[in-house]
Amino acid sequence: MAKTASLALRIAPATKDALEEAARADKRTVSNYVEKIITEDLEAKGFLPVPVQAAE
Numbered sequence: 020m021a022k023t024a025s026l027a028l029r030i031a032p033a034t035k036d037a038l039e040e041a042a043r044a045d046k047r048t049v050s051n052y053v054e055k056i057i058t059e060d061l062e063a064k065g066f067l068p069v070p071v072q073a074a075e
Contacts, residue, residue, distance in 0.1 A: 030038070042052035061067040 039049055042049045045052055047055065058067065062069045
């Protein structure tokens with residue numbers, strides 16, 4: 020199992036409400052949704068390598 024690091028942040032209540040709604044729409048927990056959008060952004064900007072997808 021991969022190790023994880025903890026991250027705490029403060030956000031406006033309206034932002035939290037929107038985040039919860041977006042996570043629910045994506046059928047994810049808020050934590051998993053936040054990790055997904057951060058990872059996608061970091062990959063798009065070249066800060067993280069983009070995973071190679073296996074051929075089908």
